Amino acid sequence: MAQSLETILENLLVPDNAVIQQATTQLQEAYKDPAIVPALCGVLGSSQNPQVRQYAAVLLRRKIAKQWKKFDQETQASLKATLLQVLVQEPERTVRHAASQIVGAVARHELQEGRWPELLQFIQECIRDNEPSKREMGMFVLSTVCDTSAQGLQPHFASLFALFNTTLEDVDNRAVQFYTIQAMTALVEYCGTDEAGTFQKLIPKVLAVIRHLLQHDEDQACEALEIFDELVECEVTIVVPHLKDIMQFCLEVSSNAELGDNIRVKALSFISWLTRLKKKSILKHKLVEPVLGVVFPIMCTPAEEGEEDPDNTFIDELEASTPSSFASQVIDVMALNLPPEKLITPLMQLVGPALESDNPYQRKAGLISLAVIAEGCSDHIQKKCLEPFLQVTCKNISDPNPVIRNAALFTMGQFSEHLQPGITKYHGEIVPLLVNHLMQGEHSSKEGVTKTYYALEEFVENLGKDILPYLPALMESLLSALTTSQAVHIKELAISAIGAIANAAGEAMVPYFQQVMEQLKPYITQVLPESHQVLQVQALDTLGMFARTIGEQHFLPMAEECIQLGLKLVEEVDDPDLRRCSYGLFASVSTVLKANMTPYLPNITKHMLGSLRSTEGIIIHHSDETNGVLNFVEEDLTEESEEEDDDDVEGYSVENSYLEEKEDTCNSLGEIAENSGSAFLPFLEECFNEIFKLIEYPAATIRKAAVTSVGQMCVALHKHFQQSNTEDSTGALAKLLSMSVPLMCQLVREDTDRTVAMTTLEVLSEMLKEIQTAVVAGEGHLDGIVTAVRDVLQTKTACQDDDDAEDDQQAEYDTMLIEYSGEVIPALAVAIPGQQFAPYFAGFLPLMAARFKRTSTDAERSFAVGTISESIASMKAAVVPFVPHLYPILLQAVKDENDEVRSNGVYGLGVLAEHGGEALYQHYPAILQTLSEVSTIAGQQRRVVDNMCGAVARLIMTNISAVPMESVLPVMVSTCPFRRILRKTPQCTSVWFTCTRQGILRFSNSCPSC
Structure with missing residues (x-):
């Protein structure tokens, strides 16, 4: 059979489709013959054609990997011996490598069971051979075996690392050194504490090898760098x-313009990755300035002739392929993970001169730097840098150079998105500038138009009623673009901007609604060509925004028609973006229809469940050796196999549009469940179960959406029982909670993505507030939630860097995570009785107090005092034993220089007086004196004054005899206008009418102004 099989394989290489087709049919028949394996071995060992031998090796590996366990021991022994013999005799490097892959496939089965000692002996003999080609072959086989059978090699790790120590020094054979690093990379996942010390000692040698490879083979050097990704x-x-040594090496590589883009981007990627995971080490080794000193000059580099300017698209780091496009993402990551104080000062030393430069690319780099730090340093910028940042950005928006102008528009968009609410007070300067820029239409390039719309849309979306003076001009311009422009992209941008304006203007958009609908209907009611589907997608998004904002009475007449149109599009057009936006429209309309969604829910949930279950968009990445090789045998081999074989699969990815479809499906289903109430019950369990499966999905965005949706469904079911006044006799809610609460606690502790942990804490907090006792009733639920929150406060979770470091400053996002955990504490106090919560509060209190230090940031102090205050309000009388500990903290907070800390302190002191009872009576004079001093501070926020009036009212209501009413009441009356009393401070209202009834206050003489 070997001879005929060789002929078949030769024919597969002939450039004649008819011959290839005939050979393909013959090979498929040959595959059914049990003698196919020895025949392939025969071709591999005897064919004179190296391409045929390589083909035979690839087919043999697939067959063996699938069917190894079906072979008898004699056949297995023969195959193993044959393979080692082929490795020794084969002259062609490519064929040897293919044969090594077969060895790896067999080792995957054998080494796990402690069999095939001859293989390890063979490898050692080859590596110790004096002949370079033998050493190379031995090391390649070992790297392959490590890749497929690392777990089976664990008993041999000590001897392997001793071997690596030698092979890394084989300076005369770069291939041996390279394959050594590949073998080490494969073992990283299985290394434990026993191997860590040995592995650490090899790192300097690994760095030396990669330096050497850089001079001879950049591709191999790039691949070798992956060992650091794996280690991190x-x-x-x-x-x-x-x-520090690794970072300095990566900085050297990144800054070397003579190297290729791939290796430089790889080095930048590692810098970015390490900054995420070991931010405290970055600070400890003083690496912030060196990193900025490398990445900022890279950002200043202009695009090469014929190459698209990478920053024109402002792509994310997953898509960035050039150093200049990746460099700005490194600064973005630094802003998200480092304390603003540690980043902004050294960055501005570079940005300041760049913004004054005549070189447009230096000015662009300065602007983009400001743009990418806006998210991570939002609070810091709003408090200390906002006005100068806006001034320089507005100035450059009017620059005649499109490189500078587009960068400035992007920066304004980033500011508008992330610097809320501080930036909105500058609407008088910014909106006219952007509207004028839009109406002039002076910039015809796609990039310029896109950036203009981006800046405008992001800014106006959050303006609220402040948008009203600009509404006529904005709508005139946007409706004109819709009616006159022939460019699909312009129409798409205009439709999107109208949705953003609707979000801000609300019912003020009613006069424009019919006119907008006339423009949108052609895109919603028809099946459009693929080139115009973006308009359909955007029209659905904007229509959904109108459903949410213009008022139920205005949208209700067309609500059901919108559902029908959305369902029609989902059924007629197979497109993930269109499905995603249709589902979003259903969720928006559910805010209007509510229980009247009933007739549409069967069809809606059918499609949405299909999207949740879909595996569309998954891309399998095969290794280079097998890509395109005899793919026709895949189905045949799969039918024969007992287990999945992924030896030739290097990885999987999912197209973004399908990821977004799943994410939005989760979000929309959760919202529909909440809005439609009892009508959703027949579909709740099935939808919950499908979404629950996605909580551990690889993509963080989907994990967040799934957690949010699961929480919404639990709340929806609870509200059904509450509103229908029925008991959960079947334990349906308890079942959902028993599934979701433990997994949410696990996510907080173990998920490496900070935003997933934050979302999960937010969902837990909301569930505790809405559902209360049932959330903590399940076995281990209360302890699980408490442990998760405590771990966050002690920076022990997987997404936190818990390195010991002298500097206790945190990135703003790290502080946000702490704040989300703090919101769970008072929510817990609502869910369980105060006396039961008291021991847990005793455990949390030191962790809160530790964040109320002189060295703590304003945000940390505000968080600590706010959490304590909200917890006191929920605990009520159970707080009495804690009065001696809480009173000094809150009194100090009332004297704080920061308005927000002071406001929280005043509120906390008030609720402590209300619930602390007699334990606080002795402190009334000191409290009143302190509040009196606070009342004289000029220019403080209205909220502080409101809380101060509320605190005094609580003191009066708790123990009126301890308050000198003749001096306190007139001050309180003059401070708090009557309308505000009624609207903002109910305690003041109670005091007002109590004092009036008791004759302490004469209404006619002391009535405050309205």
Whole structure:
């Protein structure tokens, strides 16, 4: 059979489709013959054609990997012996590598069971051979075996690392050194504490090898760098002692313009990745300035002739392929993970001169730097830098150079998105500038138009009623663009901007509604060509925004028609973006229809469940050796196999549009469940179960959406029982909670993505507030939630960097995570009786107090005092034993220089007086004196004054005899206008009428002004 099989394989290589087709049919028949394996072995060992031998090796590996366990011991022994013999005799490197892949496939089965000792002996003999080609072949086989059978090699790790120590020094054979690093990379995941010390000692040698490879083979050097990615992800402690050296090496590579883009981007990627995971080490080794000193000049580099300017698209780091496009993302990551104080000062030393430069690319780099730090340093910028940042940005929006102008428009868009609410007070300067820019239409390039719309849309979306003076001019311009422009992209941008304006203007958009609908209907009611589907998608989004904002009475007449149109599009057009936006429209309309969604829910949930279950968009990445090789045998081999074989699969990815479809499906289903109430019950369990499966999905955006939706469905079911006044006799809610609460607690502790942990804490907090006792009734639920919150406060979760460091400053996002955990504490106090909560509060209090220090940031102090105050309000009388500990903290907070800290302190002191009872009576004079001093501070926020009036009212209501009413009441009356009393401070209202009834206050003489 071997001879005929060789002929078949030769014919597959002939450039004649008819011959290839005939050979394909013959090979498929040959595959059914049990003698196919020895025949392939025969071709591999005897064919004179190296391409045929390589073909035979690929087919043999697939067959063996699938059917190894079906072979008898004699056949297995023969195959193993044959393979080692082929490796020794084969002259062609490519065929040897293909044969090594077969060895790896067999080792995957054998080494796990402790069999095939001859293989390891063979590898050692080859690696110790004097002949370079033998050493190379032995090391390649070992790297392949490590890749397929790392777990089976664990008993041999000590001897392997001793071997690596030698092979890394084989300076005369670069291939041996390279394959050594590949083997080490494959073992990282399985290394434990026993191997960490040995691995650490090899890192300097690994760095030396990669330096050497850079001079001879950049591709291999780039691939070798992956060992550091793997170490940081799996065993970061191995890297830590050498972190500074590795970072400096990556900075050298990144800054070397003579190197290729791939290796430079790889080095930048590692810098970015390490900044995420070991931010405290970055600060400890003083690496912020060196990193900025490398990445900022890279950002200043102009695009090469014929190459698209990478920053024109402002792509994210997953898509960035050039150093200049990736460099800005490194600064973005630094802003998200480092304390603003540590980043902004050294960055501005570079940005300041760049913004004054005559070089447009330097000015662009300065503007983009400001743009990418807006998200991570939002609070800091709003408090200390907002006005000068806006001035320089507005100035450059009017620059005649499109490179500078587009960068400034992007920066304004980023500011508008992330610097809320501070930026909105500058609407008088910014909106006219952007509207004028839009109406002039002076910039015809796609990039310029896109950036203009982006800046405008992001800014107006959050304006609220402040948009009203600009509404006529905005709508005139946008409706004109819709009616006169022939460009699909312009229409798409205009439709999107109208949705943003609707979000801000609300019912003020009613006069424009019919006119807008006339423009949108052609895109919603028809099946459009693919080139125009973006208009359909955007029209659905904008229509959904109108459903949410213009008022139920105005949208209700067309609500059901919108559902029908959306369902029609989902059924007629197979497109993930269109499905995603249709589902969003259904969710928006559910805010109007509510229980009247009933007739449409069967069809809606059918489609949405299909999207949740879909595997569309998954891309399988095969190894280079097998890509395109005899793919016709895949189905045949799969039918024969007992287990999945993914030896030739290097990885999987999912197209973004399908990820977004799943994400929005989760979000929309959760909202529909909440809005439609009892009508959703027949579909709740099935939808919940499908969404629950996605909580551990690889993509963080989907994990967040799934957690949010699961929480919404639990709340929806609870509200059904509450509103229908029925008991949960079947335990349906308890079942959902028993599934979701433990997994949410696990996510908070173990998920490596900070935003997932924040979302999960937010959902837990909302569930505790809405559902209350049932959330903590399940076995282990209360302890699980408490442990998760405590771990966050002690920076022990997977997404937090818990390195010991002298500097206790945090990135703003790290502080936000702490704040989300703090919101769970008072929510817990609502869910369980105060006395039961008291022991847990005793455990939380020191962690809160530790964040109320002189060295703590304003945000940290505000968080600590706010959390304590809200907890006191929920605990009520159970707070009495804590009065001696809480009173000094709150009194100090009332004297704080920061308005927000002071406001929280005043509120906390008031609720402590209300619930602390007699334990606080002795402190009334000091409290009143302190509040009197606070009342004289000029220019403080209205909220502080409101809370101060509320605190005095609580003191009066708790123990009126301890308050000198003749002096306190007139001050309180003059401070708090009557309308505001009624609207903002109910305690003041109670005091007002109590004092009037008791004759302490004469209404006619002391009535405050309205």
